[in-house]
Amino acid sequence: MLYLVRMDVNLPHDMPAAQADDIKAREKAYAQQLQHEGKWQQLYRVVGEYANYSIFDVGSHDELHTLLSGLPLFPYMKIHVTPLAKHPSSIR
């Protein structure tokens, strides 16, 4: 099942650079792992913002929440999830 997910990241300004870099590195590895597994289907940067739009393809709400709440950046994110259904005009 497909979900459109918007993630806005808001790291505290006073977080030490090393700590921030570490979280970002773990976040990247985590995201790429899920992409390779086909669960994190698409990941785009919102132009001009520390935010992304992603499309996830997973089997249930619980699975999606487990994946999202496991993001290293999760505590610093505002996330909004929109469930997507098949559009009658879609040729896919």
Added chain:
Amino acid sequence: MLYLVRMDVNLPHDMPAAQADDIKAREKAYAQQLQHEGKWQQLYRVVGEYANYSIFDVGSHDELHTLLSGLPLFPYMKIHVTPLAKHPSSIR
């Protein structure tokens, strides 16, 4: 270039059914043509709403506006366009 586009449709209640069906049929043909051309890359229904999220892949803002304003349903739509860039963690 990729654009995330949200379209909310709001047909007047007093529009004759035949007229509405005609517009919807032309909209479907128009949308499927653009999908076959690869410009309208993805089209999903927002669950529970007469709205869709789409991803367009076109060469310029002008081209996207021409395509969107050419939609038969355009006069009855609220549209919001978000330009998408490549995300540093994307494996695509």
Added chain:
Amino acid sequence: MLYLVRMDVNLPHDMPAAQADDIKAREKAYAQQLQHEGKWQQLYRVVGEYANYSIFDVGSHDELHTLLSGLPLFPYMKIHVTPLAKHPSSIR
């Protein structure tokens, strides 16, 4: 899977009473049928508003959209869908 769904109804003031009553009657039958099937799990009236909060239990986004867009009142509704996951503190 569970979804929290808010539905706000906005019937045109100039709709003939008979037509409105007919739609409402079909809506009620439709809603009660789905409740008996266990899909429309819970249905509550928002106090003071022509709106409801419902919890649906269905197998997929597509199924939910089919059910919601089949509501006789659908053309006159603003609907917002929130996917619900299991809460770690829930005893159910």
Added chain:
Amino acid sequence: MLYLVRMDVNLPHDMPAAQADDIKAREKAYAQQLQHEGKWQQLYRVVGEYANYSIFDVGSHDELHTLLSGLPLFPYMKIHVTPLAKHPSSIR
């Protein structure tokens, strides 16, 4: 009487982990106690967010406020309460 309650949790980033874990543990125990008493009737996680939708069944506004303001996480929560009435189409 039934109330739909949305709770969004926002723990300060600089709160020591031990303190946060302690509050969460007390919150879980508190929530499960009220669920066993039948007052906190339903508790769901909003997918992708540190938030929940709950349905409380209590005898009065005062009782609900006492329960909610007694939550260990209360100082770190944004809470919105919506009173629910019986829906004429509900079969429950």
Added chain:
Amino acid sequence: MLYLVRMDVNLPHDMPAAQADDIKAREKAYAQQLQHEGKWQQLYRVVGEYANYSIFDVGSHDELHTLLSGLPLFPYMKIHVTPLAKHPSSIR
């Protein structure tokens, strides 16, 4: 139990004056009846707006919804209900 209720009235401009006057007259009688019964405890006009803030004192959500949805102006109103609890600093 006390509820703060805000009501914003929005009569269609093309409603015949006689019809509007009739609804308003029935609304006034209805409101005054409930005030005499002590259920509609307080009723104030929001300065500059066709809106009011009221405090209702009734036994349950269902009773309040029955009263509010019975308002002759109900189909032309946007209503928001806020449940009120006893304040620890209140001397009443």
Added chain:
Amino acid sequence: MLYLVRMDVNLPHDMPAAQADDIKAREKAYAQQLQHEGKWQQLYRVVGEYANYSIFDVGSHDELHTLLSGLPLFPYMKIHVTPLAKHPSSIR
């Protein structure tokens, strides 16, 4: 003259408990004094929120602002004031 006043309190998480308790005690005494004087006519807790709705009865805007800005919690409050007029259907 009557004013509906909503007050949302937002104490900093890192404020020492003793300091917070002191402010709250002074706030309670201040509020009860004004209630005894009849200026702070009604004070209710918004269920589930560190907020209140109050009705003040004072002689002028200046007097109300003086009272509100004198609240010990004033620096930690978001306040919104709505002037109330006599409603033509009110029996008071």
Added chain:
Amino acid sequence: MLYLVRMDVNLPHDMPAAQADDIKAREKAYAQQLQHEGKWQQLYRVVGEYANYSIFDVGSHDELHTLLSGLPLFPYMKIHVTPLAKHPSSIR
């Protein structure tokens, strides 16, 4: 006492021009009468919008509501009223 009042006018598009002109003429006369009386102290056009910001100087909320609800354009206006107090840094 001073009130800042914002008025946004929204005349129905299908109102006959003569009717609209008549209402506007009566509105102008009404507004200028109140200005001559010193109650409608200041009246400015919001650049680019069919809206105004005004400052009223009247004795009570009730008086202001009577004046505002008596505006010929009142049924076609969205009005917001903000009570103003003396500023400690004002030299007036």
Added chain:
Amino acid sequence: MLYLVRMDVNLPHDMPAAQADDIKAREKAYAQQLQHEGKWQQLYRVVGEYANYSIFDVGSHDELHTLLSGLPLFPYMKIHVTPLAKHPSSIR
């Protein structure tokens, strides 16, 4: 002086096509006249929306309001005006 102006156009669906085309033609002529005069300095289409962002260069607020309220489409527009000052980092 420079003003950023956003204009959102909302023509009634039931306006006869000929009438709409006439207004649009007059709007275009009006806009191009002002551009030739250098007052309407820049005019861009918001991608996907019947809206534009423009930059006006005029001598006063009154002049801008006269120009904007003279737009043939003015009755069907929502307009927001933002005054622009010289930016300390601008090389123009």
Added chain:
Amino acid sequence: MLYLVRMDVNLPHDMPAAQADDIKAREKAYAQQLQHEGKWQQLYRVVGEYANYSIFDVGSHDELHTLLSGLPLFPYMKIHVTPLAKHPSSIR
């Protein structure tokens, strides 16, 4: 030219009192100087809020921005500026 300016002040809670008092004193002197010069034409306190509505009379956007950004409290303010034009019904 006239501008309506709303200023909301938000001083950090942890700012030492002496520093806050110093800024406020400089702010008051600055504001009164501009009032004496006739640029800061009117200054009112929004009842119940650490905010003001002001009317400025200055020659250009640049001049207004220079004055506003020179406010000692500027770094702690949210400011919104609305340009005002002459209203056709104004007798001033």
Added chain:
Amino acid sequence: MLYLVRMDVNLPHDMPAAQADDIKAREKAYAQQLQHEGKWQQLYRVVGEYANYSIFDVGSHDELHTLLSGLPLFPYMKIHVTPLAKHPSSIR
């Protein structure tokens, strides 16, 4: 291609002045470099706010995001990007 970009700057109050001045100096140099290259086409200050409206002329979304996310002030900015197309009434 043209993009309208709004940037709101929000520097932490407790940032040492020297650090803030350094970032602002690097920001100015960066902005002027891009203006000289013709990419940052226009840069205006929003009157009364630590914000700007800019028009960028770049070849792609990716290029714009690279430029914006490279701004020294980027971590302290809220940015919104609006793609602009040619307007049919524009004479440019």
